[in-house]
Amino acid sequence: MTTYDADGITLEKVREYVWEIPQEGDMRTPARVLASEALLDEISDDKTLQQIKNATHLPGITNHAICMPDGHQGYGFPVGGVGALDAKNGCISPGAVGYDINCGVRMMTTNLTYDDVRGNEEELVDALFANVPSGLGGGGIVKGDADAIEGILARGVEWAVEEGYGVEDDLRACEDEGRRPDADPSAVSQKAKDRGRNQIGSLGSGNHFLEIQRVTDVFREDVGDAFDLREDQIVVLIHCGSRGLGHQVCNDYLRKIEKQHADLLDRLPDKELAAAPAGSELAEEYYGAMCAAINFAWVNRQLIMHRTRRVFERVFDRTWEQMEMQLLYDVAHNIAKKESHDVDGESRELYVHRKGATRAFPAGHPEVPAAYRDVGQPIIIPGSMGAGSYVLRGGDKSMTETFGSTAHGAGRLMSRTAAKDTYWGGDVQDELEQDGVYVKAQSGATVAEEAPGVYKDVDEVVRVSDALGIGDKVARTFPVCNIKG
């Protein structure tokens, strides 16, 4: 048997790109790591493997805890981790969702080509930077009163479209049509609502950005046609989350769950995995609050997208409809969701935790929007500023291998602190400009933290996803210009 020895943990090779940490001690299932040896080398000396192993201690864990090809260590549970926990007899764990609830990405297509944008990069970026709030702290596109917050948390993108920030077609291209029906705004603390109120429609900081990109390759023509993607086309990528509101929801419930369910916590190997038993009051409340934060993040991306349409109208002196600025899809990268999955021939209701992982439902799945049902769900995988991004489609193996999931990005290689010691923002911007990528940022430190060199090779991550058949390559993009927090 082929094995891989990491720092204190031995993985057994199941088949190409599939590694297993065998069940032992209090593990309830084995853990699986989906990676090439090159990707394993990147996580062999940090806590990633220990964390995915720890996740198998969670009650109700089904089949395996799974680490995606872009996995790296996170709070308690790896970023790039998938944990399907029984929704009746298992539990739900905020640390396995992540602090930035529904951090995610949406892509908008256009009928512009690279030639239309070339030479206008600076004007475009300056206009976007002036019109899309970014960076830490407050200030959003909408100043929300109490009614607005309730509407956003309860009704998601439906609220935004009613208020004039988008059109009905936008709903059809969004997972759950932009509304998580299980949302319970009353489970969101006043403090969380107050933090969210003046951040409605704002990018935030860290790895969040708005990027204008050009399509450089289409690998599957039939799927590219269904997604309206073609070479040299200009597309817009928006990456952001639920800002202070989601962060506060996560923090509020972690503290409550640690206290209320200390007995369960005592049996777990890491305090950061704190979980509420399925059916408990806190499990229901956290789920309702998390779903409300999901809606908030969707509205956030919707408002930024609609504002981007307005900016393009001014810069290119055409209506956004004339430029065919359509939402391709919006994917959530940090959520837990009740889903039915076939487990050993039986349909089971599971809380599928995807933390830094993307839903990847294949062709034919009833929850894939009608426009894409014949080809599979669009998946958007942002790379780093210098590397570009990918569009995939849900692969045929995702339902049997990964509870309908794949990777979410390149995955960090270096901590933010280490990045700031290694890079200087201005130098990174100069180097990117030499590659034809124009970046404007609120903070030079953020540019250093997000330098292309701090990320894994997105090509390798996507190659493994494609080879496993969980998310298939459809198109590749390269950045043209970018605004950051």
Added chain:
DNA sequence: ATGTCC
């Protein structure tokens, strides 16, 4: 990720 420490 995050009013980067309640």
